[in-house]
Amino acid sequence: MSGARIAYLDCFSGISGDMLLGALVDAGLPPDALRAELARVPMAGYRLDAAKTRRAGLAATQVVVTLEEAAQPHRRLPDILSLIESSGLPPDDRERGAAVFRRLAQAEARVHGVEAEAVEFHEVGAVDAIVDVLGAVAGLRLLEIETLYCSPLPAGGGSARGEHGAIPVPAPATLALLAEAGALLAAGPDPQMELVTPTGAAIVTTLARFERPAMAVRAVGYGAGARDPEGRPNVLRLWLGETLARPATMLLVETNIDDMNPELYAFAQERLFEAGAADVWFAPIQMKKNRPGVLLSALCPREREDAVVAALLRETSTLGVRVRDVARHEAQRESLEFESSLGPAAVKVKRLPQRPPAVAPEYEACVRLARARGLPLAEVYRIVEAEAERLLASREPAE
Secondary structure, three states: OOOOOOEEEEOOEEEHHHHHHHHHHOOOHHHHHHHHOOOOOOOOEEHHHHHHHHOOOOOEEEEEEEEEOOOOOOEEEHHHHHHHHOOOOOOOHHHHHHHHHHHHHHHHHHHHOOOHHOOEEEOOOOHHHHHHHHHHHHHHHHOOOOEEEOOOOOOOOEEEEEEEEEEEOOHHHHHHHHHHHHEEEOOOOOOOOOOEEEEHHHHHHHHOOOOOOOOOEEEEEEEOOOOOOOOOOOEEEEEEEEEEOOEEEEOOOOOOOOOOHHHHHHHHHHHHHHOOOOOEEEEEEEEEHHHHEEEEEEOHHHHHHHHHHHHHHHHHHOOOOOOEEEEEEOOOEEEEEEEOOOOEEEEEEEEEEOOEEEEEEEEHHHHHHHHHHHOOOHHHHHHHHHHHHHHHHHHHOOO
């Protein structure tokens, strides 16, 4: 069974909108499919090109947005939101693209001390930024990426050129975006250049989670930045793959007992199950002064900890319990009730990849049938198991 399709942005040299588009194309997104999606946006005057290139010895894809009309309007947030809403992109794409620009406008507004609706996107509001944002959203959908993850971001250094002159790096809007999202910044020296652009920061702080997932990597894409500094591969690396199944985390609640009437254990077990324990068991142990004792253990979900601990303290003689996290791998399972030749029956069904389902008859249902039919319990088990396997085989799709 394959997991969810995910992607991880390895931003060792930063991120910009065009670098992300290049990484998506390099990882398998057809450029023509990307152009077709962007053509659904009512915006003209540009050309999108994708070409193979190299950065410090690494092969990468560079996506370039070339303006065919020199004069492009300065757009405010309402203008961009109206453009997105009038596009033919799917509703989810429109919502995610609008969210990126809202976040960016709010960051710019804080930096300049104005309302978000009044921000003019001089550096990032032109055609290329709209292409970067909506292209990234559409590209993630076309590659069927369900969740996007991002590495810590390098801060960069020095200064960059803005419309009003030199600005410190990270750019004020970039730093505001990263601060609001609680994004992780990489430790260590950075080159004296801008590594994370406001557009790149807006995309990842809106669409990505800042963590590195456990994953099976299926493809890797490299998106080239516009600059090619010597001795440093100015690329964004995208890992495309699938999630790995993680074990469920539960709590193990246990205690040692050497002074309780053995007749009370069965009732304590019942109460623990009623309190939400998934499993309860006993094991013989040797305690201090050579006393024989019992290790009572209960496995429960985290949200049932208080109820299970309370039941254990109430129903036994113990003065304290131990609690610790445990991981539990679970097979896919289901309960199946059906009409057998002996009467109503029930079985548990365990499923594993590339294997037929395994059947285990339910004890209580088999006991009722054995009593009603006057048959040995083992014979009822055999009949119910065989009939359940035939029923499942008739329902399973042909290979």
